[in-house]
Amino acid sequence: GVLFTNALKAIAPILVFILILTSICTKNFTQKSTKMKNIVFLYIVGTFLASACAVGISFLMPTELVLEGVEKASQSSPAFISEIFKDLILKIVDNPINALSGGNYLGILAWAIAGGVALRHCSKEAKQVFVDINEGVLKIVQFIVKLAPFGIFGLVANSVANTGAAGLISYAKLLLVLVLTMLFVAFIINAFIVFLYTRKNPFPLIFICIKESAFFAFFTRSSAANIPVNMALCAKLGIDKELYSISIPLGATINMGGAAVTIAVLSLAAAYTVGIEVSFFQAFLLSIIATFAACGASGVAGGSLLLIPLACSLFNINYDVAMKVVAIGFIIGVIQDSVETALNSSTDVLFTAICSNDDLRL
Secondary structure (H helix, E strand, C coil), rough: CCCHHHHHHHHHHHHHHHHHHHHHHHCCCCCCCHHHHHHHHHHHHHHHHHHHHHHHHHHHCCCCCCCCCCCCCCCCCCHHHHHHHHHHHHCCCCCCCHHHHHHHHHHHHHHHHHHHHHCCCCCCCHHHHHHHHHHHHHHHHHHHCHHHHHHHHHHHHHHHHHHCCCHHHHHHHHHHHHHHHHHHHHHHHHHHHHHHHHCCCHHHHHHHHHHHHHHHHHHHCCCCCCCHHHHHHEEEEEECCHHHHHHHHHHHCCHHHHHEEEHHHHHHHHHHCCCCCCCHHHHHHHHHHHHHHHHHCCCCHHHHHHHHHHHHHHHHCCHHHHHHHHHHHHCCCCHHHHHHHHHHHHHHHHHHHHHHHCCCCC
């Protein structure tokens, strides 16, 4: 269990840096088509609303985890906005090498965004170098994730031995909050977005997307693997192929409402566990950070979990504590990651369909 957690600690900062840098410098978000712009807009808005919803439900149903060797914080998070801004700015302007080695994810995020924006003006060959590095890092992550069954066995055995049933009960409550939030996003938030956009009953289309997209994504646990299924569903609905051939692959990488929910809920659970009081302003910042972190989430199973330390850094949560929460995420990941992927993938088709302006074959 310790070996698995340490492997995650080692690769997570590098993954976040390369993933976000490559995502910004290579993805083309300025499509000429008005429909495509509308889809990308809905992807981002939908992800933000999902993270905001997760924050709200976490306030209503706060979850504390039982973590071995974790004590309550001696002081709560800064009470004044000026202190919060000061901490944020100092972390953002941290030395990039120091940020990577020390797990300062706000600094990592800042340098990744700056590097990505700068590299957008480079040659295709230069961008391809970072794409290849990104693929190499993802291969390492995939290898570590394959070791998850052994690591999870050790973590659960150690947790039960030291915390007893209390630890497992806290995991079950956390999983309940995650699943309820994702279902709320799927049936309430997404329905609200569809109704505002189309002024029609949203549920026939939502149920079709869940039946023919979410069902398969639940078992594959990969948005990338579900791309062919989503394309076939778009064709069945009568959507223009030129539109969905771009929007579906793009959605598999940036439309991550489920990932935003996971990042927000687990980060707040970590804050509650160490006794940090979260202000409204910090909650709002968390929604924004979770949105952008989710948009950069990798395509591997459990990819969103490795971005949790990025959000935890907003609350000055110790890196070791954040990685323990990530390890818990892998323990409940059999259900959490399946529901998350189902929400992410089915929403790709949903938003593409309502922006197509075609007579859908429901």
